[in-house]
Amino acid sequence: MKVIVEPSKYRLPIARPLVGVAGKTGTWRLERPVVDNNKCTRCYLCEIHCPVNVIRVEPDAGVSIDYDYCKGCGLCADVCPVLAIKMVPEE
Amino acid sequence: MGLKLVLTGNYALAYAAKVARVNVVAAYPITPQTSVVEKLAEFIEEGELDAVMIRVESEHSALAACFGAALAGARVFTATSSQGLLYMHEVVHWASRARAPIVMGIVTRTLGPPWNIWPDHTDYMDQRDTGWIMSFAMDNQEAFDLTLQAFKVSEDPRVYLPVMVGIEGFILGHTSMPVEIPEQNLVDEWLGPRRQPYVVDGSEYMAIGNLALPEDTEEFFMDIQNAMEEARKVVVEVEEEYSKITGRPFKGPVECFKCEDAKYVAISMGAWSGDLMESVSQLRDEGYSVGLLRIRYYRPFPGDYIFEKANSTKGVLVFDRAISFGSYGPIFLDTAASFLKHTRKTPYIKNVVAGIGGVNITSDDFSRILKRFVHEVESDGVNVFEWYHKGKVVR
């Protein structure tokens, strides 16, 4: 299948997203979750509840969060039974 | 000369998609469209067409699948009808706003309720404000020709808009006529590879149809209007080129039948124009100076052609097989507006709405209506609107 891509002379309703649109959070997060891995019991509740699936819990290393994508919703902090996750204001 | 086959209108649409070498077909069955995609499924099954048939659960999904495939670079085709087209309507807008070249056959059928499978133009006319180029065939050869041309028009960089081709359900859809299919190598050469303004292939981030501010949004709309203006030239060029490879005559966006010297012209669109032609010929024999302008492209509306051919007549009678409730027939509204673009002194223009719900309008009916119109004009007593209900005048 051969396709010729020939730009239109008119504007098209396309946005070529920058950071922040392509799934990344950009600058708009207000609070970020901070984990105390000493308190954490490795129950995995935060991992399964994070709506953007950016929490990994490892038996040895504990909890890690990918802050590029974390939306700061606070769900992980809410579900943690031992209060090992705290939401702190974004700098 | 290519192959001559005896095909139904539905099969003519399928053959056009086949020789255009579509890559993807998605459709949901609906009477009277179903045999269009059944035929395409057969072509794919038998290895005559190298395409993917996506079986979907609704018409909304059918066009959504075609939309996605088109954005990814595929040449796509779908066909639908009536309630299915209405169900698809949201995506119909999406496709044109994203400037996705897509071709869709509309096998027209009256909208319910009451449930009705006979043809009129209501479902087709419901799409007139969606930003699609819209053509309408009078016979099965034209159903084939306009569909094949639709790919070329749709993929022209000056246009990049989707195209729908209308045929009347059952009247053309299920009636067989000889159809000439041009040779595949000629079509390949003429149509060329798929063209589109951008591809969504994962190589870069792209968002289609995301939030835009009011001024930007308005500009997208204005660009579609401008592309429609360009399409006026493109449909003519495409048909002229196509005439060269097929040897069939160029008809233009509006076909003139005995209209050159006519004092009265009728305007119509679709299969019933054949009956109207018979009636025009018969009235000519009886000494009436009548002619016909048959619309082949409804969007962009060929108002300038109509004005040019009909302005010097005494009366213009517009037949509509659809009604904009509380107003007039859609073709009449466009015709009247097109005259006002050029002149404040129009000939008498009258609208007759008829054939709704599949009511059969014969050449005798057309003759009766035309004769009455001529007499009305001669006596200065024209009603602007008439709903012709098999002889009964409702208003």
Ligand code: SF4
């Ligand atoms: S704050 Fe929300 S998005 Fe961020 S890691 Fe916790 S649950 Fe996930």
Ligand code: SF4
């Ligand atoms: S919910 Fe709390 S205790 Fe459970 S794994 Fe996450 S941080 Fe650790």
